[in-house]
């Protein structure tokens with residue numbers, strides 16, 4: 001009987017595998033599991049502290065490999081959102097003075113426990129929301145996280161962005 005031939009069964013398995021792989025490759029979003037939970041931009045108020053829940057998917061871009069701890073914003077509604085150690089979130093990793101303060105963060109939430117990307121961070125200072133930054137007085141350059149000045153290699157000092 002042809003159908004019981006083991007060679008036919010193998011061929012069938014290969015054809016099936018190709019069909020599955022092709023359908024995954026052709027999926028428009030290109031995503032596997034993450035496509036179910038799209039990114040969204042939200043504004044949260046809360047406090048940034050070391051996360052007590054581990055961020056998922058270590059080793060993905062934007063996730064601190066070298067940092068022992070992941071920072072998270074503990075939102076006023078009780079949610080804990082891990083934040084990425086990137087341009088927008090690095091100040092919370094490098095400057096302990098920025099932790100434990102009342103902050104308002106505009107961020108892109110990635111879902112699936114992956115760290116969120118901070119677009120804008122403000123901290124409550126004397127009753128107002130202010131933008132924290134690190135500033136070189138010599139070159140009048142402001143950056144978003146602690147570092148030596150790219151221009152003069154001098155120190156950059158914390159300040160709130162002047163209000164207009």
Ligand SMILES: [Zn+2]
Nearest residue numbers: 136139149152
């Ligand atoms: Zn400088």
